[in-house]
Amino acid sequence: MNQKALRTLEYDKIIAQLVEYASCESGKELCRKLVPSIDYDEIVTAQRETTDAVTRVRQKGGISFGGVKDIRASLKRLEVGSSLGIVELLSISTLLTTAARAKSFGRHEDSELPEDSLEQLFAVLEPLTPVNTEIKRCILSEEEVSDDASPGLHHVRRSMKNIHDKIHTQMNSILNSNRTYLQDAVITMRDGRYCLPVKSEHKSNVPGMVHDQSATGSTLFIEPMAILKLNNDLRALEIQEQKEIEMVLADLSNQLVPYQDELLADFQVLTKLDFIFAKAALSRHYQASEPRFNKKGVIHIKDGRHPLLDPSKVVPITVHLGREFDLLVVTGPNTGGKTVSLKTVGLFTLIGQAGLHIPAFDGSELSVFDEVFADIGDEQSIEQSLSTFSAHMTNIVQILGQADSRSLCLFDELGAGTDPTEGAALAIAILSFLHNMKCRTMATTHYSELKVFALTTPGVENACCEFNVETLQPTYRLLIGVPGKSNAFAISSKLGLPDYIIEDAKTHLEAKDETFEDLLTHLEQNRVTIEKERIQIESYKMEVEQLKARLTQKEERLDERRDKMIHDAREEAQRILRDAKDTADQTIRQINKLASESGVGKELEAERARIRGKLKEVDSSLSLKNQAKEPQKSIDPKKLKLGDGVRVLSMNLNGTVSSLPGPKGDLYVQMGILRSLVNISDLELLNEQSVSGPTLGNGNGRKKTGSGSSSTRMSKSLSISPEVNLIGMTTDEAIPELDKYLDDAYLAHLPQVRVVHGRGTGALKNAVHKHLKKLKYVKDFRLGVFGEGDSGVTIVTFK
Template sequence: MTTDNIFINDKCLETLEYNKIIEILITKASSNAGRELCKKLLPSSDKKVIDKSIEETDAALSYLWKSSSISFSGLKDVTKSVLLLEKSGSLNAGELLDISSLLYTTKGVCEYFSNEDGIIDNEGPLKTYTENLNPLNSIKREIDRCIISEDEIADDASSTLKSIRRHIHTTGDKIHSTLSGIIKKDAANGYLQDNIITMRSNRYCVPVKAEHKKNVPGMIHDQSSKGSTLFVEPMEVVKLNNELSELYSKEQEEIAAILQSLSNMVATSSREILNDYNALKYLDFVFAKAKFAKDSKCSKPIFNDKRYINLKQARHPLLNKDKVVPVDVHIGDDFNLLIITGPNTGGKTVTLKTVGLLSLMGQAGLFIPADEGSNLGVFHNFFADIGDEQSIEQSLSTFSAHMTNIVKILESADSDSLVLFDELCSGTDPTEGAALGISILNFLHNLDVRTLATTHYSELKLYALETEGVCNGSCEFDVATLSPTYKLLIGVPGKSNAFAISKKLGLPDFIIDDAKSKISESNIAFEDILDELDKNRVEIEKARAEITENRTQTDNIKAEYEKKLKALEERKEKEIAKAKEEANKIIEEAKAYADSTIKELRKDASVGDTKNMDRTRNKLNEHLKKNKTNSSIAKSKQSKTYKASDFHIGDKVKVLTMGADGIVSSLPNPKGDLYVQMGILRSLINIRDLEIVDEPDIIGAPIKYNKSGSGKIKMSKALSVSSEINLLGKTVDEAIGLLDKYLDDAYLAHLASVRVVHGKGTGALRTGITNYLKKSSYVKEFHRGLPEEGGDGVTIVEFK
């Protein structure tokens, strides 16, 4: 990232601990090239450059939230190899494998950004780096086919190499066979030191005792350190060894030819390979920034041209995020100078560093650990005088060292600067130090420099009260517990707690009273005013807390009411369903009873028993009358006759025999049967048992409790969202991406439950979906399908 028009010395970056942020950022990159870009990252003062960098980080973070993490670990630096190829050079096996690794990473990144059709679908800020990526699959396949490792070329790299190696193997076998015979013969005569075949100078030899060298004729290639053993190449294998040496030479020549051929092939696409490398290197850097934002729970800062800072619940990124107290701080609107007072260890220095460090991070294109909506100005210069500046080498006191630094700041600071002073002009006479501090701050204030300063001097508090464009701030201190709250209060000067703390710790009252008598009445009055202001502030905050608590209680009562209302509705639905089920049961019993009665009537008729027939008929009428009394629900009939073409996927229908509503999820087959989804139950129903439910005009229908019109959208979505998603044949990553969007739509459509089809297979897809559902905020519970729901190949998901 460019650093045009910005001047930050290394000491300022170190003081504000920017370098430590970079050290963390480096760990988020997955390639050496990406880590180098992270290492060189510096803030910019060009708002266009900053906005571009921030938008790139935002785009990468969006991908991380909706997809699995992306890796660039296979990215290798191929710039030297490309330069060599452009000079018609030849690459070795290792360099060619690096190119293969780069192309493999390129392919993975292309798939990461591709849609279901395999097309890179990225119209955002990262399009510049993804649209021209080319994995060069044919080149990668050829390299992988020919090269096994840096030290091994595949036999099938060429037919010539395969033939040479076959001859090497055959010749080696002949040599071993011949030497084995020699060893067997000479070992019996005691000529050999060991019964082994060994290599010397790339020639097969046998170890012969020195005193028997005449008994084993051949060429001596080596001897042991003591000279007792000679390594002899028997004459019988000299010719074979010569043949083997020639074959090895031919093998190396062929390998060189293969590498040259591969190099020539790669050279034709050297520009594409270099483009892939540069694009992936930058993408690794951008995703490192996104991973930093995700892991540190950072948000996207908003930049302005007015040098206005408004940080909401800002946290110092190097402090424990579970313990650090967030601060709200702003400067640059009604005032350009903020003077912060408060006790030691009260958080004043942390506040200064937080403002400075978050400004640097934002201008470097990083997200910041603060709430959404935080604003940052664009500064050309950063200056910080923080910490112990005592210099032993220059024999300077702390005050002198601070003043040397302040002089340099005053020489360079302008209206485009952010200046931070910690304990301004401390370490000298308080009266003179306070006077100097006021003069320094007033100089910067008149230059319209955004300045934050911490101090213990009461004179600076008065200066802030009396000067337009200057504001007091304080770090709150609880006298009752003698501990800071680390809460920053803007507009409220910090009061001196020396007397109150001393009294709390047991200092006698007469000493405290004597000390007060030595302070001017104006100072005492000022401290009394601050004390009264602090009491009023505490009372106001207490009242505000009570209002918030009451509002929370009201919200809780409302939520409890809505919960009970929902439970009541669910109970109502269950009771209705139960009643329908009982009614259907009664009808089935009546039908069975009628069938048995008809059989009896036919039997009586065949024997002419009319009295018995009358008794049976009366008995049937009484049974039907009883069932009619017990149930007012009877099987409905179709109001009209439907054709198969009347039904469409997504139509809402009523299943007459079951008295239940459902959604058509398949078109009718030739027999008129189609599948209907009723909650978690999916059944095959004939169209003769269905009634199409006419829906009201959603666009014109009144929507209660929703003035925004979102109810209209949700009702429309409810009609279009299926209660089932089929993920068969998908990879885990593909399935999770599809499932994430589907659950969003289903939840917005107010579906009570859905059916996720993943099949049984190896179980990997089911496991991945299970792990995802455990983390979903929408899901109330889920379970594997029952036999009638699809068994282990299906997961039923119920929403909250």
């Protein structure tokens, strides 16, 4: 990619911003060297890496690579067998710590997430935790090695501490006994040895070795003879300490030797990751998106914002090139945004091919170009004696010599700087040449001849930057398919130029020019009118959609109200019939007690069956209505459990699951005294278990659903449960419930039932047994055995 276009389109400014987002120096260097690629696969890969980094940052937050140091020189030293210094070892430790942090960041917490393009990079990292831990244990800072780095170092430093203590003890004793001879009552260091500041006239009173004197000569720094040997011993230990430190560093260096390849790979991968996440940070800063790339020369930028303009003021532009036309001529007044549009297309192409996201709406499309050429701005040169026109033409000649069908050419004010007639002719000839070369080209101009050329040439299209003549302000909107006006007369009039001068200027226009300008004015007026009508039509469409939605909701509410009224009426009828049946049941029980051996009981039972039939009809009608309102939900065989309440749709009966589904989905359902084999597709789970099935274990794991209001939702004689659950009730609550249940079970001809009362204190069990002894239709009863619920249930057998 030619450097001139990179400078002209301000690509370097984008790179400068990218560099700021990199954490380590090696990552910044990669950012500085980033140039647009012309390899399609390489571009797509780079874009995917940027997108995946943006996704990771959005999911997990940012990650810093500031601990990445350039360790390549240190690795060279290891290669030749040299020992590393403290700073070098700390740099490697910091690198390994960053690698460990990055590897942790790279792991997916959700294993079901698909792998992205960064997965392999994170997998390559080797934190070398044992070696890094050893370095951290031995080296505390750039100036300090730990006492525990080696046994020898620990011993030497302990000896040094003992000698330090002896020296301080002796020095303090000498200082106190010779205070009158000292300049100051302090202990000082000279050349690493402990000294006292002695007045020069008292030199003979403090025997020892003179190491230094003050600038005036009034103070001598004397090492007392009494601690001379201790200082010598200390000096020897310091030399020994240094040797021990060198041995520690050599040992740490030797531990790193086998991992030179891993260390180099860590450095390179972390540098690349820093570079990729810098691109992601820049993308988030610009609120950018990944563009799609093609090899067909097609550009379609949706709501693109030039990244170097103020985000609060920049107006997004939408521009396309390369499908219906490959040459776009942009016209309009100065300061209208033509050059910005030109630079936006060029800069987006460059940064997109460099693997950076573009600040545009998602789904924008760019093409891979081998070269991007730009002739933008005034390149007048006094040194080279070039006028504006000459400078532009020199650049254009170079472009024409290199451009081909895989090039993008951008021209600002093509043909300007010379006679308008000749300039327009040259511009048309240049654009025709590039058009014939199938080169994707975008050019700005003021020439009317170029507007006509775009209108009359296939594959060439006009565009303009919208301008509001009333406010003298550009809107910066790019309108493709509409040629623009220069609006010179209108702008001049608004700025106060007298009308007579403007009218005189119009007389100097050729008739064809004036007619063409009038045509453009007419087109612009029509465009504005159509745009207003389009907006109005869109508003009407939205209003119609809203009215339609409200009408549909109103109809649905009416249907719901109607259905609810019918449903309430059916429920009321069911309730009345149920009350009547309960009354009849009570009466039958009383009569049965008085005339159990007569034929009256059979007649009453027949009458009761007739009432039951009516109730069934109401139940059936209500259940069908409910089914019409709520579609059947399929049952997952894996989630079905023994004892689950279900409705058998073909029979319209409730029951409980008494066996699990087989391979074909068949299972047994207990419906009162009826046990039937049905298919799981003919079942519907009940929201609330109204029928109790056999309990498992001790019977304490079930909800209290075997009796009460939920079990009266269907006819007792048709679906009476084989058990009643009294757990949680008081004695006063349980006995009436038990009595009612046993009557229903007896009338339903169940041979035996289970009464679940639990263990507890035994009060509820005793009350149940006491009540059972009073009932004439109870043959006998007993406590449950193992597998039936043990002493928590009572098995009742009827006569």
